[in-house]
Amino acid sequence: MRKLLVAVAAAALALTACGSGDSGGDGKVTLTFWDNNGGPAREPIYKELISRFESANPDIKVEYVGIPSASVQQKYDTAIAGGETPDVGGVTTSYLAHLIGQNALAPLDDRINGGALKDKLLPSLVETVRQTAPDGKLYIVPSSANMDVIWYRADWFKDAGLEPPKTWDEFITAATQLTDAGANKYGYTIRGGAGSVFQLITEAYAYSGVDNFFEGGQSTLGDSANAELVDKVADLYKKATPEADINNSFTQMIAQFTGGSVAMMHHNLGSYSDVTKALGDKVAAIPLPVGPSGKRTVVPNPTDGFAVFNNSEHQDAAWKFAEFLTSSESNSYWNEKVGQIPANTDVRSAPWIDKSAHVKMALGILEDPATILVPAPVYLPQYSSITKADSEPLYQKVLLGETSAQDFLNGMAEKLTAAQKEWEERN
Amino acid sequence: MRTRTWAPYALIAPTLVLMAVFLVYPIGSVVYYSLQRYNVTQPWKNGFAGLDNFKQMLFDDPLFWQSLAFSAKWVLVEVGLQLVLGLVLALIVNETFVGRGVARALVFSPWAVSGVLTTGIWILLLNPSTGIFQVLSEWGIGSPGTSVLGNPDTVFDALVVTELWRGVPFFAILLLADLQSIPKDLYEAASVDGANRWRRFTSVTLPHLKDAIILSTLLRAVWEFNNVDLIYTLTGGGPANQTTTLPLYVARQAVDSHNFGYGSALTVAGFLILLFFSILYLRVSKFGSRA
Amino acid sequence: MTETLGKTDTLVREVVDTTHRRPPVKRRPRPVAEEPGKRWLIHLPLALYLLFTIVPFYWMLVFAVRPTGSTQLVPWPISFEHFDTVWNDIGFGVFFYNSVVMGLGVLVFVTLLSVMGGYALARFKFRGQKVFLLAMLCSQFIPGAMMLIPLFVIFKGLGLLNSITGLVIAEVAFQLPLSLILMAGFIRNISVELEEAAMVDGCSRLRAFFAVVLPQLKPALVAVGSFAFIGAWNNFLFALMFATRQDKFTLPVGLSYTLGEFNTDFGALAAGGVVAAVPVVLVFAVVQRFLVQGLSAGAVKG
Numbered sequence A: 001m002r003k004l005l006v007a008v009a010a011a012a013l014a015l016t017a018c019g020s021g022d023s024g025g026d027g028k029v030t031l032t033f034w035d036n037n038g039g040p041a042r043e044p045i046y047k048e049l050i051s052r053f054e055s056a057n058p059d060i061k062v063e064y065v066g067i068p069s070a071s072v073q074q075k076y077d078t079a080i081a082g083g084e085t086p087d088v089g090g091v092t093t094s095y096l097a098h099l100i101g102q103n104a105l106a107p108l109d110d111r112i113n114g115g116a117l118k119d120k121l122l123p124s125l126v127e128t129v130r131q132t133a134p135d136g137k138l139y140i141v142p143s144s145a146n147m148d149v150i151w152y153r154a155d156w157f158k159d160a161g162l163e164p165p166k167t168w169d170e171f172i173t174a175a176t177q178l179t180d181a182g183a184n185k186y187g188y189t190i191r192g193g194a195g196s197v198f199q200l201i202t203e204a205y206a207y208s209g210v211d212n213f214f215e216g217g218q219s220t221l222g223d224s225a226n227a228e229l230v231d232k233v234a235d236l237y238k239k240a241t242p243e244a245d246i247n248n249s250f251t252q253m254i255a256q257f258t259g260g261s262v263a264m265m266h267h268n269l270g271s272y273s274d275v276t277k278a279l280g281d282k283v284a285a286i287p288l289p290v291g292p293s294g295k296r297t298v299v300p301n302p303t304d305g306f307a308v309f310n311n312s313e314h315q316d317a318a319w320k321f322a323e324f325l326t327s328s329e330s331n332s333y334w335n336e337k338v339g340q341i342p343a344n345t346d347v348r349s350a351p352w353i354d355k356s357a358h359v360k361m362a363l364g365i366l367e368d369p370a371t372i373l374v375p376a377p378v379y380l381p382q383y384s385s386i387t388k389a390d391s392e393p394l395y396q397k398v399l400l401g402e403t404s405a406q407d408f409l410n411g412m413a414e415k416l417t418a419a420q421k422e423w424e425e426r427n
Numbered sequence B: 001m002r003t004r005t006w007a008p009y010a011l012i013a014p015t016l017v018l019m020a021v022f023l024v025y026p027i028g029s030v031v032y033y034s035l036q037r038y039n040v041t042q043p044w045k046n047g048f049a050g051l052d053n054f055k056q057m058l059f060d061d062p063l064f065w066q067s068l069a070f071s072a073k074w075v076l077v078e079v080g081l082q083l084v085l086g087l088v089l090a091l092i093v094n095e096t097f098v099g100r101g102v103a104r105a106l107v108f109s110p111w112a113v114s115g116v117l118t119t120g121i122w123i124l125l126l127n128p129s130t131g132i133f134q135v136l137s138e139w140g141i142g143s144p145g146t147s148v149l150g151n152p153d154t155v156f157d158a159l160v161v162t163e164l165w166r167g168v169p170f171f172a173i174l175l176l177a178d179l180q181s182i183p184k185d186l187y188e189a190a191s192v193d194g195a196n197r198w199r200r201f202t203s204v205t206l207p208h209l210k211d212a213i214i215l216s217t218l219l220r221a222v223w224e225f226n227n228v229d230l231i232y233t234l235t236g237g238g239p240a241n242q243t244t245t246l247p248l249y250v251a252r253q254a255v256d257s258h259n260f261g262y263g264s265a266l267t268v269a270g271f272l273i274l275l276f277f278s279i280l281y282l283r284v285s286k287f288g289s290r291a
Numbered sequence C: 001m002t003e004t005l006g007k008t009d010t011l012v013r014e015v016v017d018t019t020h021r022r023p024p025v026k027r028r029p030r031p032v033a034e035e036p037g038k039r040w041l042i043h044l045p046l047a048l049y050l051l052f053t054i055v056p057f058y059w060m061l062v063f064a065v066r067p068t069g070s071t072q073l074v075p076w077p078i079s080f081e082h083f084d085t086v087w088n089d090i091g092f093g094v095f096f097y098n099s100v101v102m103g104l105g106v107l108v109f110v111t112l113l114s115v116m117g118g119y120a121l122a123r124f125k126f127r128g129q130k131v132f133l134l135a136m137l138c139s140q141f142i143p144g145a146m147m148l149i150p151l152f153v154i155f156k157g158l159g160l161l162n163s164i165t166g167l168v169i170a171e172v173a174f175q176l177p178l179s180l181i182l183m184a185g186f187i188r189n190i191s192v193e194l195e196e197a198a199m200v201d202g203c204s205r206l207r208a209f210f211a212v213v214l215p216q217l218k219p220a221l222v223a224v225g226s227f228a229f230i231g232a233w234n235n236f237l238f239a240l241m242f243a244t245r246q247d248k249f250t251l252p253v254g255l256s257y258t259l260g261e262f263n264t265d266f267g268a269l270a271a272g273g274v275v276a277a278v279p280v281v282l283v284f285a286v287v288q289r290f291l292v293q294g295l296s297a298g299a300v301k302g
Helices: A002-017 A043-056 A069-082 A093-101 A109-113 A123-131 A154-160 A168-177 A196-208 A224-236 A243-247 A250-258 A269-282 A315-325 A328-338 A345-349 A351-355 A357-367 A383-400 A405-426 B007-034 B052-059 B062-094 B100-112 B115-126 B132-138 B155-179 B184-192 B197-226 B229-234 B246-256 B260-284 C002-021 C039-065 C081-089 C092-123 C129-138 C144-158 C164-189 C192-200 C205-216 C218-233 C237-242 C251-256 C266-291
Strands: A029-035 A060-066 A088-092 A141-145 A148-153 A186-189 A262-268 A283-287 A304-308
Touching: A029 A043, A029 A315, A043 A060, A043 A315, A043 A328, A060 A315, A069 A093, A069 C144, A069 C237, A088 A093, A088 A315, A093 A123, A093 A304, A093 A383, A123 A141, A141 A315, A141 A328, A148 A154, A148 A196, A148 A269, A148 A357, A154 A269, A168 A186, A168 A224, A168 A262, A186 A250, A196 A224, A196 A262, A196 A383, A224 A383, A224 A405, A243 A250, A243 A383, A250 A262, A250 A269, A250 B115, A262 A269, A269 A283, A269 A328, A269 A357, A283 A357, A304 A315, A315 A328, A328 A345, A345 A351, A351 A357, A383 A405, A383 B246, B007 B260, B007 C092, B007 C129, B007 C144, B007 C164, B052 B260, B062 B100, B062 B155, B062 B197, B062 B246, B062 B260, B062 C039, B100 B155, B100 C039, B100 C218, B100 C266, B115 B132, B115 B155, B115 B229, B115 C039, B115 C251, B115 C266, B155 B197, B155 B229, B155 C039, B155 C164, B155 C218, B155 C266, B184 B197, B197 B246, B197 B260, B197 C164, B229 B246, B246 B260, B246 C144, B260 C129, B260 C144, C039 C081, C039 C266, C081 C092, C081 C266, C092 C129, C092 C164, C092 C218, C092 C251, C092 C266, C129 C164, C144 C164, C144 C237, C164 C218, C164 C237, C192 C205, C205 C218, C218 C266, C237 C251, C251 C266
Parallel strands: A029 A060, A029 A088, A186 A262
Antiparallel strands: A088 A304, A141 A304, A148 A262, A148 A283
16 A cells, blocks of 8 residues: 555655656747637638748747736736736737726837738728727737627518617517517527626717717716717616526526527627637628617727737737738638628628628628717726726626616716726826 | 644645745736736736725725625535535435445536536537527427526526536545445444434534535635636626626626736735635534534 | 444444354345345436536536537547647647646655654644634635735745745645544544554554555545645646746646637647547556455454
8 A cells, every 4th residue: 555655645746757858959949829708710711820820931930828817817817917828819809998007018000001901901990909009009919809799590580570780779679579488488588697897888889879978088888878878878778678587697598599499689899709610691680779869879999909019028029929810811711700890901802791791781880981980988997997897786786676777877977087087187 | 632843834835846936926026016016918007006006996886795795695505505416416426226336426427527628518509599498498498599698587596507517526526535435333322322314414414524525615616706717607697797707707807808906906805705705604614513 | 422332342343253253154135236126216317417427527528529610429530630739839748847846755754744643642632722713724725816816925935936846845834734634533533442442453554554544545546646736737727927028837827828809719628638638547546446445344354
């Protein structure tokens, strides 16, 4: 027995001792690349792009590390605090400001302008990225954009003889009509859990037609038209939406939609592969409906991009890789597979865009001169805590009828105004 | 055995070294940050804050007290139920019957399942459209679209059940192992003395298990207090903060809001509370003293 | 206590004597299962509880093997597409290996150190004993997430980032307090008289330990060892945060890939879950046999 124990211990020690250590030292540069949304859908796409890059650049090797999207902010924060950042990382504008605030990223304006990407990036995306930085510089090279859409069950609509809604009032009518609680079928599903308020804000501004987040330094979130929409949505809860909604994070919301119990779901192009895998051609997408004003006011979704980290020892090689990923061929490949809007304008003429109804529709909206973009103030460091940690529970209270929509919005508006004031004073 | 040898110190030395290196510094740093204003994304505001964080926590933060109260309720209910069920199960699988090996293996198996997986399975199970309630309603039991997690009246019970699923095996395993060390002849002696099954249980089994029960409930209580993965994923602390425990609140502050200073203060509060109750619990239950 | 021990001792001697003198007689009170009419006391609650335990596993199995888009409730026909996704697209093979190595490492060191420390606590009275106990208890009071950054800094300084060794050390440090305290409890339960008898006979304390204590410690070793292994197998936070290369991640990290913001693949999660859970459940099923000592249990050795 004793001999066995010793043998096992020795084996364990031996096994654990090996397995660390870096390779390299033969003139080759090894880059680490962190994918901010690692998973079975995206990893093969990056692996393909990486192998293309490595064939074209035999002296650079790229190591792919997939980070689960739910933990990516924590992972970046820990890495920055501990000084172990990658060379290139995928970053979304929703937390870009945090990384910039920690001085982790290198500005990319000169690199972009000095290379093949000059003037090739969608202006609206570039503008969104600039807005996240106090000095207005580009800290990521935008690669992909998303847009809010309503995924809807084309087959249900057809059976009921309904047209997909263009205005919010039509939307509410459709949702109510398609609801049959006894058969566990509902017209709509509200995202009431994690990530709820951000989506709610896009809905509110789409309805109210308010075209700016701040008017004279004051947040416009508390506008009565915004409150009207929140009231209408909260009204649908339990009447045209499942009771479970109040807790719905993305995972639960999409499980309901792909499970077939809901007619319409508000999310964005990113869930394209999930919904089509489950529902095939029964599902289609429409943009967010417009409100009584008829204006199309869009709060843009976070933009995806690639950042080069300050601590990287191979910044030139890192940039080469990032530039490659956003070159027209790679950008087209990636966005086609994922179903999102390519940042590289050369991709506009690619044949797959015409065939992809939802991307075409989204691009159309972004390029339409009548569309008004209302960028959310993600540059405010407190933006995510105001619209997440503080407000998500309060929104649930609105759904439960314990708080009024107007009070809820006013509370947020006050905090946003204060944060904005602080921001302006500092810059 | 009272000895003056160096033997005990040598035996605990490696453990002490590990603790010193890997726990003293991190704990110290949490205490340090609790006295700071430290927000990772607004570094211009960082600085010494003295007891400000604590003052805010105690006097200006109703969610602190609410989450503390909920934590207490959660721990008491969970540990109590897990203990009782675990004990009953341990007693049952301690008996001889056909198939007891299989039964034992099955009873213990939820323990082997990872947290990420447990939450994933329960999301599927409790999902109103693809979960068990949907299936039941198709068979005529209950109504379609039942959402136990969305309903403020049922959410606590649903969470209790999901945590029970993976917590009971802990007690079952431990208590079964402990039951093994009761000499069978004690039972015979008691039976010869005329004791029935219940008396044998209370006079032989329970006293022998006393220390194990005290320890395991304390350790499990601490674990349940601090562990948030199930609640975080199933309800996020909702609806409307109804199921927010103190550590969940800490996680939201430190991770979502990047407010590390305040999060550290909340952690220190949790630490002190746990320390206080542990000492109290051990004293009152006279742990270590034998009947 | 001495009283009860004395009684046991007497009983032990009696039993030993009797077995040498008379043919074996049924000595124990009849177990419940042999009493007619009382059998339901065991079977009913057990059956109910087993149902409760199995349903989630069954759900996972169904989701893992059913083709996308189907809503069947039985695991037939079987589709291996999710397993393919999980093994090939996510690369579960590497994660599996890492988890196994880490689990074994933690198992060995936690068991070893907790037996050592537990023995010290149980058999000695030494200065600082209570403080030691309290200190270990205290180490459990802080959630891991709050210690991430200081731990990261320490690991970086020691060069332990991105290594399974580092993960093993971290996990051992966190699991040790609970295991040690539990082990101390188990050892305390083993009567000290036999050990003392052996030492009086000329054994060193170490030999007495191996001859007397260790055989009786089997259930405890199984319990503590399996807690340690399973804890390590299921650790998510440390594995994710302390590794900077994909080939150092463990199974739980791989599982969390299936629940991304834009790719929620419940089939893959379930399949990954089967890969992650089945081996452990099987090994555990085999090993838990040792949790229960045979009929020759008790202090009859020696």
